[in-house]
Amino acid sequence: MTARQLESERPPALPSPEELFRTRARFVWRVVTAHGVSMADAQDVAQEVFLIAFDKLKAYDPSRGSIDTWLYGIVSKVAANHRRKAHVRRETPSDLPPAAGGTDGGDPGDDIDRARLLGRLDTALAAMEPAKRDVFIMFEIAELTMLEIAHAAGCNLKTAYGRLYAARRELAAQFGETAQETQGGEDGEA
Amino acid sequence: MAKPDRPLVEDAGVPRALREALQAARAREPREAELTQLAGSLGLALPPTVPPPVVPPATATGAAGLKVGLIAKGVAVLGAAALATTVVLKVNAPQPHAPPAPRAQEARPAALPSSEPAAVEALPVDPPATSTAPRVTRPHPQERIPVREAAPAVPSAEPEAPPAPEPEPVAASDVASRLREEALLVRRAQTMLSSDPAGALRLTAERRRQFPGGVLGQEASVVAIEALLRLGRRQEAEAQARSFEAAHPGSVHARRMRRLLEGE
Numbered sequence: 001m002t003a004r005q006l007e008s009e010r011p012p013a014l015p016s017p018e019e020l021f022r023t024r025a026r027f028v029w030r031v032v033t034a035h036g037v038s039m040a041d042a043q044d045v046a047q048e049v050f051l052i053a054f055d056k057l058k059a060y061d062p063s064r065g066s067i068d069t070w071l072y073g074i075v076s077k078v079a080a081n082h083r084r085k086a087h088v089r090r091e092t093p094s095d096l097p098p099a100a101g102g103t104d105g106g107d108p109g110d111d112i113d114r115a116r117l118l119g120r121l122d123t124a125l126a127a128m129e130p131a132k133r134d135v136f137i138m139f140e141i142a143e144l145t146m147l148e149i150a151h152a153a154g155c156n157l158k159t160a161y162g163r164l165y166a167a168r169r170e171l172a173a174q175f176g177e178t179a180q181e182t183q184g185g186e187d188g189e190a
Numbered sequence: 191m192a193k194p195d196r197p198l199v200e201d202a203g204v205p206r207a208l209r210e211a212l213q214a215a216r217a218r219e220p221r222e223a224e225l226t227q228l229a230g231s232l233g234l235a236l237p238p239t240v241p242p243p244v245v246p247p248a249t250a251t252g253a254a255g256l257k258v259g260l261i262a263k264g265v266a267v268l269g270a271a272a273l274a275t276t277v278v279l280k281v282n283a284p285q286p287h288a289p290p291a292p293r294a295q296e297a298r299p300a301a302l303p304s305s306e307p308a309a310v311e312a313l314p315v316d317p318p319a320t321s322t323a324p325r326v327t328r329p330h331p332q333e334r335i336p337v338r339e340a341a342p343a344v345p346s347a348e349p350e351a352p353p354a355p356e357p358e359p360v361a362a363s364d365v366a367s368r369l370r371e372e373a374l375l376v377r378r379a380q381t382m383l384s385s386d387p388a389g390a391l392r393l394t395a396e397r398r399r400q401f402p403g404g405v406l407g408q409e410a411s412v413v414a415i416e417a418l419l420r421l422g423r424r425q426e427a428e429a430q431a432r433s434f435e436a437a438h439p440g441s442v443h444a445r446r447m448r449r450l451l452e453g454e
Contacts, residue, residue, distance in 0.1 A: 018234055025228065026219045033218040043224055047231050054232070117211035118218070140197055141215050168198065175208040
């Protein structure tokens with residue numbers, strides 16, 4: 001075995017907590033809010049996610065999935081716990097951060113429109129079956145690859161695609177469109 | 191028609207409203223100030239957009255670069271306390287607007303003492319800090335943590351004194367060990383809430399006795415108030431929440447306390 005082969009087979013070094021935060025904070029925030037956590041609570045939830053991630057970092061096994069899917073798994077659990085709290089259920093699930101809303105000189109009407117659309121999206125995702133929702137969020141919002149997603153979801157690629165298509169159809173219906181407009185693919189749960 | 195591997199935001203055939211909603215969802219990111227706050231609450235010294243500078247070798251855990259900040263939820267995750275083994279503390283009161291110190295200086299416990307009282311220990315169970323200056327739960331990343339060398343020999347329910355005028359630097363490993371112990375205590379109290387709220391309450395008092403000026407005072411306050419509520423001692427809980435809010439205006443924990451008092 002050559003040195004190059006040895007090098008290529010060596011597992012990637014684990015990031016330090018600081019590096020993990022530096023490179024993944026925005027990702028975590030985005031995924032947290034995609035799970036219906038309000039912007040007001042996103043910081044708390046993201047903090048909890050990172051504390052758990054720091055705690056478990058040494059146990060993270062790169063061979064079992066990317067760091068993003070690993071973090072996604074943590075976010076998913078923490079966000080689910082957060083949603084279960086009664087006080088959270090009384091809150092508006094979605095709002096728009098100034099940074100993303102372009103309030104600096106932007107048209108306030110645009111912000112309102114975006115906030116409204118986000119509210120619809122969050123409501124639709126909240127009502128979605130979790131397995132489909134996870135695949136959809138991972139692909140459409142977290143921008144993970146389908147291979148990563150299938151790995152994270154513990155299913156085969158066909159099943160992952162099936163869930164994605166089903167989620168797309170469901171959302172298209174929620175947004176007032178017919179199912180055929182998004183994807184006519186199979187919905188097989190292999 | 192969406193292609194399998196093509197995100198909907200890039201597909202013109204997808205309903206416009208859905209595309210725009212997804213674009214907005216992808217753009218839901220924190221502001222820099224929020225990231226900085228988040229980093230600070232995690233005990234991280236640097237904002238995420240700044241590459242970490244070279245750090246002198248620290249202790250064996252490899253989690254170099256961390257310093258103890260307010261571990262607002264360290265109660266739930268004790269690993270954060272373990273990370274603090276690499277932390278180098280500065281003995282001082284918070285200096286929220288202090289300019290970031292060069293990382294190399296973190297190896298030196300060199301901060302000058304301050305006359306400002308301790309910031310993180312002002313519970314309903316513990317009396318509020320004497321300062322009337324508004325405080326927030328999450329400290330600035332550069333916020334310094336008041337450190338006591340040891341718990342007092344005699345347990346006391348008296349309000350905690352401000353930091354000693356010229357405290358000695360504390361070894362990082364000692365501080366990490368104490369932080370871990372403190373976190374364990376608070377976590378135990380939190381775990382006991384549903385089964386033994388009276389025991390949980392006792393543990394919060396014990397934490398206060400053992401760790402005056404501890405890092406997890408605010409978390410312990412939340413536990414104490416929840417324990418009081420579970421014990422039917424609402425008036426005490428409300429009074430303690432008021433004291434806490436007065437001592438820590440704007441604290442995220444104050445918000446949680448209000449929620450506890452309102453609904454749970």
